[in-house]
Amino acid sequence: MLIIRCPYCGERPELEFAYGGQAHIARPLQPSDQNDEDWNVYLNLRANPKGWHSERWRHIHGCARFFNAVRDTRTDHFLATYKMGEPAPEVPST
Amino acid sequence: MQRFSALALLRHGLGRHQGWKPQWRNAAPKPSYDAIIVGGGGHGLGAAYYLAKVYGIRNVAVVEKGWIGGGNTGRNTTIIRSNYLFEESAALYDHALKLWEGLSQELNYNVMFSQRGVMMLAHNIHDIQVFKRHVHANRINGVDNEWLTAEQAKDYCPPLNIDPNVRYPVLGAALQRRGGTARHDAVAWGYARAADALGVDIIENCEVAGIRRDMAGAVAGVETSRGFIASKRVGVSAAGHTSVVLDMAHVRLPLESFPLQALVSEPVKPVFPCVVMSNTIHAYLSQSDKGELVIGAGTDVYTSYTQRGGLHIATHTLEAICELFPRFRRMRMLRNWGGIVDVTPDRSPIIAKTPVTGLYVNCGWGTGGFKATPGAAHLFAHTIARDEPHPINAPFTIERFRDGYLIDEAAAAAVAH
Numbered sequence: 415m416l417i418i419r420c421p422y423c424g425e426r427p428e429l430e431f432a433y434g435g436q437a438h439i440a441r442p443l444q445p446s447d448q449n450d451e452d453w454n455v456y457l458n459l460r461a462n463p464k465g466w467h468s469e470r471w472r473h474i475h476g477c478a479r480f481f482n483a484v485r486d487t488r489t490d491h492f493l494a495t496y497k498m499g500e501p502a503p504e505v506p507s508t
Numbered sequence: 509m510q511r512f513s514a515l516a517l518l519r520h521g522l523g524r525h526q527g528w529k530p531q532w533r534n535a536a537p538k539p540s541y542d543a544i545i546v547g548g549g550g551h552g553l554g555a556a557y558y559l560a561k562v563y564g565i566r567n568v569a570v571v572e573k574g575w576i577g578g579g580n581t582g583r584n585t586t587i588i589r590s591n592y593l594f595e596e597s598a599a600l601y602d603h604a605l606k607l608w609e610g611l612s613q614e615l616n617y618n619v620m621f622s623q624r625g626v627m628m629l630a631h632n633i634h635d636i637q638v639f640k641r642h643v644h645a646n647r648i649n650g651v652d653n654e655w656l657t658a659e660q661a662k663d664y665c666p667p668l669n670i671d672p673n674v675r676y677p678v679l680g681a682a683l684q685r686r687g688g689t690a691r692h693d694a695v696a697w698g699y700a701r702a703a704d705a706l707g708v709d710i711i712e713n714c715e716v717a718g719i720r721r722d723m724a725g726a727v728a729g730v731e732t733s734r735g736f737i738a739s740k741r742v743g744v745s746a747a748g749h750t751s752v753v754l755d756m757a758h759v760r761l762p763l764e765s766f767p768l769q770a771l772v773s774e775p776v777k778p779v780f781p782c783v784v785m786s787n788t789i790h791a792y793l794s795q796s797d798k799g800e801l802v803i804g805a806g807t808d809v810y811t812s813y814t815q816r817g818g819l820h821i822a823t824h825t826l827e828a829i830c831e832l833f834p835r836f837r838r839m840r841m842l843r844n845w846g847g848i849v850d851v852t853p854d855r856s857p858i859i860a861k862t863p864v865t866g867l868y869v870n871c872g873w874g875t876g877g878f879k880a881t882p883g884a885a886h887l888f889a890h891t892i893a894r895d896e897p898h899p900i901n902a903p904f905t906i907e908r909f910r911d912g913y914l915i916d917e918a919a920a921a922a923v924a925h
Binding site: 415416428429432433435450451453454457458459460462463464467469485487488489490 | 749751752760761762763764765809810811812813814818819820850853909910911912
Protein backbone atom coordinates (compact mmCIF):
# COMPACT_ATOMS: atom_id res chain seq x y z
CA MET A 415 0.00 0.00 0.00
CA LEU A 416 1.29 3.42 -0.92
CA ILE A 417 1.84 6.19 1.60
CA ILE A 418 0.60 9.37 -0.04
CA ARG A 419 1.21 12.90 1.18
CA CYS A 420 -1.96 14.95 0.91
CA PRO A 421 -0.89 18.61 0.53
CA TYR A 422 -3.54 19.55 3.12
CA CYS A 423 -3.43 16.66 5.62
CA GLY A 424 0.02 15.11 5.35
CA GLU A 425 0.98 11.49 4.87
CA ARG A 426 -1.88 9.02 4.86
CA PRO A 427 -2.37 5.41 3.63
CA GLU A 428 -3.51 4.84 0.08
CA LEU A 429 -6.87 3.48 1.25
CA GLU A 430 -7.95 7.04 2.13
CA PHE A 431 -7.49 8.17 -1.47
CA ALA A 432 -9.22 7.83 -4.81
CA TYR A 433 -7.24 7.90 -8.03
CA GLY A 434 -8.16 10.50 -10.63
CA GLY A 435 -6.07 9.57 -13.66
CA GLN A 436 -3.75 11.80 -15.67
CA ALA A 437 -3.45 15.39 -14.43
CA HIS A 438 -3.45 18.69 -16.30
CA ILE A 439 -6.06 17.75 -18.92
CA ALA A 440 -8.17 20.83 -19.60
CA ARG A 441 -11.71 20.53 -20.87
CA PRO A 442 -12.04 22.36 -24.21
CA LEU A 443 -13.31 25.91 -23.71
CA GLN A 444 -15.37 25.75 -26.90
CA PRO A 445 -16.75 22.20 -27.07
CA SER A 446 -18.63 22.93 -30.29
CA ASP A 447 -15.35 23.69 -32.06
CA GLN A 448 -13.96 20.24 -31.38
CA ASN A 449 -13.95 17.58 -34.06
CA ASP A 450 -14.12 13.81 -33.45
CA GLU A 451 -10.36 13.43 -33.22
CA ASP A 452 -10.11 16.27 -30.68
CA TRP A 453 -12.74 14.57 -28.54
CA ASN A 454 -10.95 11.26 -28.87
CA VAL A 455 -7.76 12.85 -27.58
CA TYR A 456 -9.59 14.56 -24.74
CA LEU A 457 -11.71 11.59 -23.69
CA ASN A 458 -9.66 8.51 -24.47
CA LEU A 459 -5.98 9.12 -25.04
CA ARG A 460 -3.91 9.19 -21.89
CA ALA A 461 -0.22 9.32 -21.26
CA ASN A 462 0.74 5.83 -20.15
CA PRO A 463 4.43 6.34 -19.48
CA LYS A 464 6.84 3.90 -17.95
CA GLY A 465 8.44 6.57 -15.82
CA TRP A 466 7.32 9.88 -14.33
CA HIS A 467 3.58 10.44 -14.47
CA SER A 468 1.53 13.48 -13.48
CA GLU A 469 -1.74 12.38 -11.97
CA ARG A 470 -4.68 13.47 -9.86
CA TRP A 471 -5.57 12.01 -6.51
CA ARG A 472 -8.44 12.83 -4.17
CA HIS A 473 -8.25 12.48 -0.40
CA ILE A 474 -11.79 11.14 -0.43
CA HIS A 475 -11.78 9.72 3.10
CA GLY A 476 -10.03 12.75 4.57
CA CYS A 477 -10.34 16.35 3.47
CA ALA A 478 -12.03 15.21 0.22
CA ARG A 479 -9.93 17.63 -1.82
CA PHE A 480 -8.29 16.94 -5.16
CA PHE A 481 -4.57 17.43 -5.62
CA ASN A 482 -1.89 16.50 -8.14
CA ALA A 483 1.12 14.24 -7.84
CA VAL A 484 4.14 13.15 -9.82
CA ARG A 485 4.93 9.45 -9.44
CA ASP A 486 7.36 7.07 -11.11
CA THR A 487 5.32 4.22 -12.57
CA ARG A 488 8.41 1.96 -12.55
CA THR A 489 8.74 2.11 -8.76
CA ASP A 490 5.57 3.85 -7.50
CA HIS A 491 7.88 6.38 -5.80
CA PHE A 492 6.30 9.85 -5.45
CA LEU A 493 8.44 12.78 -6.49
CA ALA A 494 5.97 15.33 -5.13
CA THR A 495 2.35 16.10 -4.43
CA TYR A 496 1.01 19.60 -4.98
CA LYS A 497 -2.20 21.57 -4.82
CA MET A 498 -4.56 22.06 -7.75
CA GLY A 499 -3.58 25.08 -9.79
CA GLU A 500 0.09 24.88 -8.89
CA PRO A 501 2.50 24.10 -11.73
CA ALA A 502 3.88 20.59 -12.07
CA PRO A 503 7.37 20.23 -10.62
CA GLU A 504 10.36 19.53 -12.83
CA VAL A 505 10.81 15.81 -13.25
CA PRO A 506 14.19 14.09 -13.42
CA SER A 507 15.30 13.42 -16.97
CA THR A 508 15.45 9.61 -16.63
CA MET B 509 9.94 -31.83 -34.34
CA GLN B 510 9.89 -34.70 -31.88
CA ARG B 511 6.26 -35.74 -31.75
CA PHE B 512 4.84 -36.60 -28.37
CA SER B 513 2.89 -39.84 -28.04
CA ALA B 514 2.55 -42.79 -25.69
CA LEU B 515 4.91 -44.70 -27.97
CA ALA B 516 7.54 -41.91 -27.83
CA LEU B 517 7.23 -41.87 -24.05
CA LEU B 518 7.81 -45.61 -23.93
CA ARG B 519 10.75 -45.43 -26.31
CA HIS B 520 12.44 -42.62 -24.41
CA GLY B 521 11.66 -44.40 -21.15
CA LEU B 522 13.73 -47.33 -22.34
CA GLY B 523 16.55 -44.84 -22.93
CA ARG B 524 16.16 -43.44 -19.41
CA HIS B 525 14.67 -40.27 -20.89
CA GLN B 526 18.09 -39.05 -22.02
CA GLY B 527 17.02 -38.67 -25.65
CA TRP B 528 14.58 -35.74 -25.39
CA LYS B 529 15.64 -32.71 -27.39
CA PRO B 530 14.97 -29.04 -26.60
CA GLN B 531 11.47 -28.16 -27.77
CA TRP B 532 12.58 -25.16 -29.81
CA ARG B 533 15.88 -23.84 -31.14
CA ASN B 534 17.75 -21.06 -29.36
CA ALA B 535 17.63 -18.82 -32.42
CA ALA B 536 19.89 -15.84 -33.07
CA PRO B 537 18.36 -12.99 -35.08
CA LYS B 538 18.78 -13.06 -38.85
CA PRO B 539 19.26 -9.73 -40.68
CA SER B 540 15.70 -9.68 -41.97
CA TYR B 541 12.34 -11.44 -41.80
CA ASP B 542 9.03 -11.33 -43.65
CA ALA B 543 7.33 -10.54 -40.34
CA ILE B 544 8.40 -9.83 -36.78
CA ILE B 545 6.21 -10.35 -33.75
CA VAL B 546 7.16 -8.29 -30.69
CA GLY B 547 6.28 -10.19 -27.53
CA GLY B 548 6.78 -13.88 -26.82
CA GLY B 549 3.65 -14.58 -24.84
CA GLY B 550 0.85 -16.90 -25.91
CA HIS B 551 -0.68 -14.27 -28.21
CA GLY B 552 2.61 -13.48 -29.98
CA LEU B 553 3.83 -17.06 -30.28
CA GLY B 554 0.40 -18.13 -31.47
CA ALA B 555 0.35 -15.36 -34.08
CA ALA B 556 3.73 -16.58 -35.39
CA TYR B 557 2.41 -20.15 -35.47
CA TYR B 558 -0.72 -19.23 -37.44
CA LEU B 559 1.29 -17.00 -39.80
CA ALA B 560 3.42 -20.03 -40.66
CA LYS B 561 0.71 -22.68 -40.53
CA VAL B 562 -2.35 -20.99 -42.02
CA TYR B 563 -0.93 -18.11 -44.05
CA GLY B 564 2.30 -19.66 -45.33
CA ILE B 565 4.58 -16.94 -43.98
CA ARG B 566 7.36 -18.95 -42.37
CA ASN B 567 10.24 -16.47 -42.33
CA VAL B 568 9.04 -15.01 -39.04
CA ALA B 569 10.76 -13.97 -35.82
CA VAL B 570 9.27 -13.63 -32.36
CA VAL B 571 11.35 -11.24 -30.26
CA GLU B 572 10.90 -11.40 -26.51
CA LYS B 573 12.67 -9.19 -23.98
CA GLY B 574 12.67 -11.84 -21.28
CA TRP B 575 11.87 -15.51 -21.64
CA ILE B 576 8.98 -17.23 -23.38
CA GLY B 577 5.76 -17.02 -21.41
CA GLY B 578 7.38 -15.06 -18.56
CA GLY B 579 4.98 -12.13 -18.81
CA ASN B 580 1.23 -12.20 -18.45
CA THR B 581 0.98 -15.62 -20.11
CA GLY B 582 2.62 -17.14 -17.04
CA ARG B 583 0.94 -14.80 -14.57
CA ASN B 584 -2.78 -15.12 -15.26
CA THR B 585 -5.30 -17.36 -13.52
CA THR B 586 -5.89 -19.51 -16.65
CA ILE B 587 -9.65 -18.99 -16.88
CA ILE B 588 -11.30 -19.57 -20.26
CA ARG B 589 -14.86 -18.52 -21.10
CA SER B 590 -16.73 -16.72 -23.87
CA ASN B 591 -19.89 -15.43 -22.18
CA TYR B 592 -19.52 -11.81 -23.26
CA LEU B 593 -22.55 -9.64 -23.93
CA PHE B 594 -22.28 -8.08 -27.37
CA GLU B 595 -22.28 -10.03 -30.60
CA GLU B 596 -18.89 -8.70 -31.66
CA SER B 597 -17.39 -9.95 -28.40
CA ALA B 598 -19.28 -13.23 -28.44
CA ALA B 599 -17.93 -13.93 -31.93
CA LEU B 600 -14.39 -13.04 -30.87
CA TYR B 601 -14.24 -14.99 -27.62
CA ASP B 602 -16.18 -17.98 -28.93
CA HIS B 603 -13.82 -18.18 -31.91
CA ALA B 604 -11.06 -18.56 -29.33
CA LEU B 605 -13.01 -21.10 -27.29
CA LYS B 606 -13.59 -23.27 -30.38
CA LEU B 607 -9.85 -23.21 -31.10
CA TRP B 608 -9.14 -24.16 -27.47
CA GLU B 609 -11.28 -27.25 -27.93
CA GLY B 610 -8.89 -28.67 -30.50
CA LEU B 611 -5.65 -27.01 -29.43
CA SER B 612 -3.88 -29.94 -27.76
CA GLN B 613 -4.37 -32.05 -30.90
CA GLU B 614 -3.44 -29.18 -33.20
CA LEU B 615 -0.16 -28.53 -31.40
CA ASN B 616 0.58 -32.15 -30.40
CA TYR B 617 1.04 -30.65 -26.95
CA ASN B 618 -1.13 -31.24 -23.91
CA VAL B 619 -2.27 -27.77 -22.85
CA MET B 620 -4.43 -29.44 -20.19
CA PHE B 621 -7.56 -27.69 -21.41
CA SER B 622 -10.32 -28.66 -19.00
CA GLN B 623 -13.92 -27.64 -19.64
CA ARG B 624 -14.91 -27.83 -16.02
CA GLY B 625 -17.37 -24.94 -16.26
CA VAL B 626 -17.18 -21.29 -15.24
CA MET B 627 -19.78 -20.14 -12.76
CA MET B 628 -20.36 -16.44 -12.11
CA LEU B 629 -22.19 -15.64 -8.87
CA ALA B 630 -25.01 -13.14 -8.44
CA HIS B 631 -25.26 -11.43 -5.05
CA ASN B 632 -27.97 -8.83 -5.57
CA ILE B 633 -30.93 -7.99 -7.78
CA HIS B 634 -28.78 -6.03 -10.18
CA ASP B 635 -26.43 -8.99 -10.65
CA ILE B 636 -29.39 -11.26 -11.36
CA GLN B 637 -30.72 -8.91 -14.01
CA VAL B 638 -27.33 -8.42 -15.65
CA PHE B 639 -26.44 -12.10 -15.67
CA LYS B 640 -29.83 -13.16 -17.01
CA ARG B 641 -29.43 -10.62 -19.77
CA HIS B 642 -26.02 -12.14 -20.49
CA VAL B 643 -27.49 -15.64 -20.51
CA HIS B 644 -30.14 -14.66 -23.06
CA ALA B 645 -27.74 -12.60 -25.20
CA ASN B 646 -25.23 -15.44 -25.21
CA ARG B 647 -27.80 -18.02 -26.25
CA ILE B 648 -29.00 -15.82 -29.11
CA ASN B 649 -25.37 -15.65 -30.23
CA GLY B 650 -24.94 -19.42 -30.00
CA VAL B 651 -22.80 -19.28 -26.86
CA ASP B 652 -23.79 -21.65 -24.07
CA ASN B 653 -24.71 -20.05 -20.76
CA GLU B 654 -27.39 -21.00 -18.30
CA TRP B 655 -28.99 -19.66 -15.15
CA LEU B 656 -28.71 -21.63 -11.90
CA THR B 657 -30.52 -21.12 -8.61
CA ALA B 658 -28.38 -20.90 -5.49
CA GLU B 659 -29.14 -24.56 -4.71
CA GLN B 660 -28.15 -25.64 -8.23
CA ALA B 661 -24.97 -23.60 -7.90
CA LYS B 662 -24.16 -25.43 -4.67
CA ASP B 663 -24.79 -28.77 -6.39
CA TYR B 664 -22.35 -27.79 -9.11
CA CYS B 665 -19.77 -26.49 -6.65
CA PRO B 666 -20.23 -28.13 -3.22
CA PRO B 667 -17.75 -25.93 -1.28
CA LEU B 668 -19.91 -22.88 -2.01
CA ASN B 669 -21.60 -21.24 0.97
CA ILE B 670 -25.20 -20.34 0.07
CA ASP B 671 -26.22 -19.31 3.59
CA PRO B 672 -28.63 -16.37 3.14
CA ASN B 673 -27.35 -14.78 6.36
CA VAL B 674 -24.04 -13.46 5.07
CA ARG B 675 -23.23 -9.97 3.92
CA TYR B 676 -23.41 -10.87 0.20
CA PRO B 677 -25.56 -14.02 -0.12
CA VAL B 678 -25.48 -16.10 -3.29
CA LEU B 679 -28.79 -15.54 -5.08
CA GLY B 680 -28.01 -17.53 -8.20
CA ALA B 681 -25.34 -17.98 -10.82
CA ALA B 682 -24.66 -18.01 -14.54
CA LEU B 683 -22.86 -21.14 -15.69
CA GLN B 684 -20.94 -21.61 -18.92
CA ARG B 685 -20.22 -25.34 -19.05
CA ARG B 686 -17.82 -25.06 -22.01
CA GLY B 687 -15.65 -22.68 -20.00
CA GLY B 688 -12.76 -23.88 -17.88
CA THR B 689 -9.02 -23.66 -17.54
CA ALA B 690 -5.82 -24.62 -19.35
CA ARG B 691 -2.20 -24.76 -18.26
CA HIS B 692 -0.85 -21.38 -19.31
CA ASP B 693 2.85 -22.36 -19.52
CA ALA B 694 1.97 -25.27 -21.79
CA VAL B 695 0.12 -22.91 -24.11
CA ALA B 696 3.23 -20.78 -24.58
CA TRP B 697 5.52 -23.80 -24.90
CA GLY B 698 3.18 -25.64 -27.24
CA TYR B 699 2.90 -22.67 -29.60
CA ALA B 700 6.65 -22.02 -29.39
CA ARG B 701 7.46 -25.63 -30.25
CA ALA B 702 4.96 -25.82 -33.10
CA ALA B 703 6.01 -22.46 -34.55
CA ASP B 704 9.67 -23.38 -34.31
CA ALA B 705 8.99 -26.61 -36.20
CA LEU B 706 7.53 -24.53 -39.04
CA GLY B 707 10.67 -22.38 -39.24
CA VAL B 708 9.81 -19.49 -36.91
CA ASP B 709 12.79 -18.06 -35.01
CA ILE B 710 12.06 -17.51 -31.32
CA ILE B 711 14.55 -14.97 -30.02
CA GLU B 712 14.58 -14.59 -26.25
CA ASN B 713 16.40 -11.92 -24.23
CA CYS B 714 15.94 -9.53 -27.13
CA GLU B 715 14.30 -6.25 -26.11
CA VAL B 716 12.94 -3.88 -28.72
CA ALA B 717 14.47 -0.43 -28.31
CA GLY B 718 13.10 1.29 -31.39
CA ILE B 719 10.94 0.92 -34.49
CA ARG B 720 12.73 2.05 -37.65
CA ARG B 721 10.71 3.56 -40.47
CA ASP B 722 11.60 4.24 -44.09
CA MET B 723 11.38 7.53 -45.98
CA ALA B 724 7.70 6.97 -46.71
CA GLY B 725 6.99 6.41 -43.04
CA ALA B 726 6.38 2.66 -43.34
CA VAL B 727 7.94 0.17 -40.96
CA ALA B 728 11.46 -0.93 -41.92
CA GLY B 729 12.34 -3.05 -38.90
CA VAL B 730 13.05 -3.00 -35.19
CA GLU B 731 16.10 -1.91 -33.22
CA THR B 732 16.74 -4.44 -30.50
CA SER B 733 19.23 -5.16 -27.75
CA ARG B 734 20.67 -7.73 -30.19
CA GLY B 735 20.93 -5.37 -33.14
CA PHE B 736 18.71 -4.14 -35.96
CA ILE B 737 16.32 -6.65 -37.55
CA ALA B 738 14.68 -5.64 -40.81
CA SER B 739 11.06 -6.43 -41.66
CA LYS B 740 8.30 -4.63 -43.50
CA ARG B 741 5.70 -6.13 -41.18
CA VAL B 742 5.87 -5.79 -37.41
CA GLY B 743 3.11 -7.03 -35.12
CA VAL B 744 3.19 -5.79 -31.52
CA SER B 745 1.70 -8.13 -28.95
CA ALA B 746 3.27 -6.69 -25.83
CA ALA B 747 0.35 -6.59 -23.37
CA GLY B 748 0.99 -4.06 -20.57
CA HIS B 749 4.00 -2.59 -22.37
CA THR B 750 2.18 -1.90 -25.65
CA SER B 751 2.13 1.85 -25.00
CA VAL B 752 5.89 1.81 -24.46
CA VAL B 753 6.58 -0.08 -27.70
CA LEU B 754 4.16 1.88 -29.88
CA ASP B 755 5.50 5.15 -28.49
CA MET B 756 8.66 4.28 -30.43
CA ALA B 757 6.62 4.68 -33.62
CA HIS B 758 4.79 7.73 -32.22
CA VAL B 759 1.47 5.90 -32.21
CA ARG B 760 -0.77 6.77 -29.27
CA LEU B 761 -3.35 4.26 -28.16
CA PRO B 762 -6.21 4.59 -25.67
CA LEU B 763 -4.50 2.34 -23.13
CA GLU B 764 -3.65 2.55 -19.47
CA SER B 765 -1.50 -0.07 -17.73
CA PHE B 766 -2.40 -1.36 -14.28
CA PRO B 767 -0.94 -4.05 -12.00
CA LEU B 768 -3.19 -7.07 -11.59
CA GLN B 769 -2.45 -9.61 -8.89
CA ALA B 770 -2.92 -13.32 -8.51
CA LEU B 771 -1.97 -15.79 -5.82
CA VAL B 772 -1.88 -19.52 -5.21
CA SER B 773 -2.36 -21.56 -2.07
CA GLU B 774 -0.54 -24.61 -0.82
CA PRO B 775 -1.56 -27.69 -2.85
CA VAL B 776 -4.37 -29.84 -1.47
CA LYS B 777 -6.37 -32.81 -2.71
CA PRO B 778 -9.07 -32.15 -5.32
CA VAL B 779 -11.77 -30.16 -3.55
CA PHE B 780 -12.89 -27.62 -6.12
CA PRO B 781 -14.55 -28.91 -9.30
CA CYS B 782 -15.01 -25.79 -11.42
CA VAL B 783 -14.15 -22.11 -11.80
CA VAL B 784 -16.12 -19.69 -9.63
CA MET B 785 -16.12 -15.94 -10.17
CA SER B 786 -17.80 -13.24 -8.17
CA ASN B 787 -17.58 -9.83 -9.79
CA THR B 788 -19.49 -8.07 -7.07
CA ILE B 789 -17.37 -8.99 -4.07
CA HIS B 790 -14.40 -9.64 -6.25
CA ALA B 791 -13.16 -13.15 -5.91
CA TYR B 792 -12.39 -15.76 -8.44
CA LEU B 793 -10.78 -19.09 -8.03
CA SER B 794 -10.19 -22.54 -9.41
CA GLN B 795 -7.97 -25.45 -8.45
CA SER B 796 -5.00 -26.38 -10.58
CA ASP B 797 -4.24 -30.00 -11.43
CA LYS B 798 -1.30 -29.68 -9.05
CA GLY B 799 -3.79 -28.97 -6.27
CA GLU B 800 -3.18 -25.29 -5.61
CA LEU B 801 -6.11 -22.92 -5.37
CA VAL B 802 -5.50 -20.33 -8.07
CA ILE B 803 -6.93 -16.99 -7.00
CA GLY B 804 -7.32 -13.81 -8.96
CA ALA B 805 -7.33 -10.47 -7.17
CA GLY B 806 -8.10 -7.04 -8.58
CA THR B 807 -6.13 -4.29 -10.21
CA ASP B 808 -4.62 -1.47 -8.26
CA VAL B 809 -6.41 1.83 -8.71
CA TYR B 810 -3.41 3.62 -10.22
CA THR B 811 -1.43 3.03 -13.41
CA SER B 812 1.89 1.34 -12.82
CA TYR B 813 4.48 -0.92 -14.40
CA THR B 814 5.60 -2.53 -11.15
CA GLN B 815 4.79 -6.23 -11.36
CA ARG B 816 3.37 -6.33 -7.88
CA GLY B 817 0.40 -4.67 -6.25
CA GLY B 818 -0.98 -3.48 -2.95
CA LEU B 819 -1.42 -6.10 -0.26
CA HIS B 820 -4.84 -4.69 0.59
CA ILE B 821 -6.03 -5.69 -2.90
CA ALA B 822 -5.17 -9.35 -2.31
CA THR B 823 -6.53 -9.16 1.24
CA HIS B 824 -9.86 -7.94 -0.06
CA THR B 825 -10.14 -10.94 -2.38
CA LEU B 826 -9.18 -13.40 0.34
CA GLU B 827 -11.82 -11.96 2.65
CA ALA B 828 -14.45 -12.55 -0.04
CA ILE B 829 -13.23 -16.11 -0.60
CA CYS B 830 -13.32 -16.87 3.11
CA GLU B 831 -16.97 -15.83 3.20
CA LEU B 832 -17.97 -17.71 0.05
CA PHE B 833 -15.94 -20.83 0.87
CA PRO B 834 -15.56 -21.07 4.66
CA ARG B 835 -13.59 -24.32 4.38
CA PHE B 836 -10.67 -22.38 2.90
CA ARG B 837 -10.27 -20.10 5.92
CA ARG B 838 -7.21 -21.96 7.15
CA MET B 839 -5.54 -22.40 3.77
CA ARG B 840 -2.09 -20.87 3.51
CA MET B 841 -1.11 -18.84 0.49
CA LEU B 842 2.22 -19.76 -1.04
CA ARG B 843 2.92 -17.18 -3.73
CA ASN B 844 1.59 -13.81 -4.82
CA TRP B 845 2.59 -11.87 -7.91
CA GLY B 846 1.47 -9.18 -10.32
CA GLY B 847 1.31 -8.63 -14.03
CA ILE B 848 0.77 -5.45 -16.02
CA VAL B 849 -2.51 -5.31 -17.93
CA ASP B 850 -3.34 -2.77 -20.64
CA VAL B 851 -6.90 -1.53 -20.30
CA THR B 852 -8.97 0.25 -22.96
CA PRO B 853 -11.83 2.67 -22.21
CA ASP B 854 -14.46 0.12 -23.34
CA ARG B 855 -12.67 -2.94 -21.88
CA SER B 856 -12.56 -4.58 -25.30
CA PRO B 857 -9.30 -5.36 -27.08
CA ILE B 858 -7.72 -3.85 -30.17
CA ILE B 859 -6.55 -6.21 -32.95
CA ALA B 860 -5.88 -3.90 -35.82
CA LYS B 861 -3.69 -2.05 -38.24
CA THR B 862 -2.16 1.15 -36.94
CA PRO B 863 -1.77 4.47 -38.78
CA VAL B 864 1.80 3.35 -39.62
CA THR B 865 2.04 1.13 -42.71
CA GLY B 866 3.26 -2.33 -41.79
CA LEU B 867 2.72 -1.88 -38.05
CA TYR B 868 -0.02 -3.97 -36.41
CA VAL B 869 -1.15 -4.21 -32.83
CA ASN B 870 -2.90 -6.77 -30.64
CA CYS B 871 -3.51 -5.17 -27.25
CA GLY B 872 -6.02 -3.86 -24.76
CA TRP B 873 -7.00 -7.27 -23.40
CA GLY B 874 -7.04 -5.82 -19.90
CA THR B 875 -7.55 -8.47 -17.28
CA GLY B 876 -8.85 -11.14 -19.65
CA GLY B 877 -6.40 -11.91 -22.44
CA PHE B 878 -5.51 -15.49 -21.65
CA LYS B 879 -8.91 -16.89 -22.58
CA ALA B 880 -8.61 -15.42 -26.05
CA THR B 881 -5.08 -16.65 -26.79
CA PRO B 882 -5.73 -18.96 -29.77
CA GLY B 883 -8.41 -16.73 -31.27
CA ALA B 884 -6.50 -13.50 -30.88
CA ALA B 885 -3.36 -15.13 -32.25
CA HIS B 886 -5.19 -16.43 -35.31
CA LEU B 887 -6.96 -13.15 -36.03
CA PHE B 888 -3.77 -11.15 -35.50
CA ALA B 889 -1.92 -13.43 -37.93
CA HIS B 890 -4.71 -12.92 -40.46
CA THR B 891 -4.54 -9.14 -40.04
CA ILE B 892 -0.76 -9.15 -40.56
CA ALA B 893 -0.78 -11.61 -43.48
CA ARG B 894 -3.61 -9.98 -45.42
CA ASP B 895 -3.02 -6.39 -44.30
CA GLU B 896 -6.70 -6.25 -43.40
CA PRO B 897 -8.68 -7.57 -40.45
CA HIS B 898 -10.62 -10.82 -40.40
CA PRO B 899 -14.40 -10.19 -40.23
CA ILE B 900 -14.33 -11.27 -36.56
CA ASN B 901 -11.78 -8.64 -35.48
CA ALA B 902 -12.91 -5.95 -37.93
CA PRO B 903 -14.90 -4.12 -35.19
CA PHE B 904 -11.89 -4.10 -32.82
CA THR B 905 -10.11 -1.15 -34.38
CA ILE B 906 -8.27 1.80 -32.88
CA GLU B 907 -10.61 4.17 -34.70
CA ARG B 908 -13.70 2.93 -32.86
CA PHE B 909 -12.85 5.27 -29.99
CA ARG B 910 -12.87 8.27 -32.31
CA ASP B 911 -15.94 7.16 -34.24
CA GLY B 912 -18.01 6.12 -31.25
CA TYR B 913 -18.37 2.43 -32.09
CA LEU B 914 -17.43 1.24 -28.63
CA ILE B 915 -17.90 -2.39 -27.61
CA ASP B 916 -18.63 -1.75 -23.98
CA GLU B 917 -17.85 -4.94 -22.09
CA ALA B 918 -17.13 -3.32 -18.74
CA ALA B 919 -19.84 -5.52 -17.21
CA ALA B 920 -18.41 -8.72 -18.70
CA ALA B 921 -14.83 -8.09 -17.69
CA ALA B 922 -14.89 -9.92 -14.42
CA VAL B 923 -12.49 -7.58 -12.68
CA ALA B 924 -13.82 -4.23 -11.60
CA HIS B 925 -11.28 -1.83 -13.04
